[in-house]
Amino acid sequence: MTGRFARATALSKSKCGSRNDGGASPDEELDLACACGRPACGEHVLITVETYLRVHADPDRFVVFPGHADRSTTAVLERGPVYEVVRAVSAGRTSS
Numbered sequence: 171m172t173g174r175f176a177r178a179t180a181l182s183k184s185k186c187g188s189r190n191d192g193g194a195s196p197d198e199e200l201d202l203a204c205a206c207g208r209p210a211c212g213e214h215v216l217i218t219v220e221t222y223l224r225v226h227a228d229p230d231r232f233v234v235f236p237g238h239a240d241r242s243t244t245a246v247l248e249r250g251p252v253y254e255v256v257r258a259v260s261a262g263r264t265s266s
């Protein structure tokens with residue numbers, strides 16, 4: 171039965187490889203460095219292309235590793251499994 175097992179493995183491999191068939195799809199995940207700004211931070215976030223584009227439509231928004239946002243200068247807008255979307259807030263400035 172080793173032959174049958176080998177064939178099943180080959181099938182699952184080819185299915186996996188077919189993901190990368192040209193062009194970034196909206197649900198494709200990007201591996202980005204955490205944007206918290208800490209010098210010691212080496213974390214990465216996984217975020218879909220769709221979410222990345224949506225977040226960066228606003229220059230005040232950025233993506234950090236969960237828990238890395240500074241609560242005194244940012245507000246968490248959205249929580250994902252391996253990222254948080256935060257927005258820079260300027261405390262003490264009420265010019266609106």
Ligand SMILES: [Zn+2]
Pocket residue numbers: 204205206207208211212213234235238
């Ligand atoms: Zn970080």
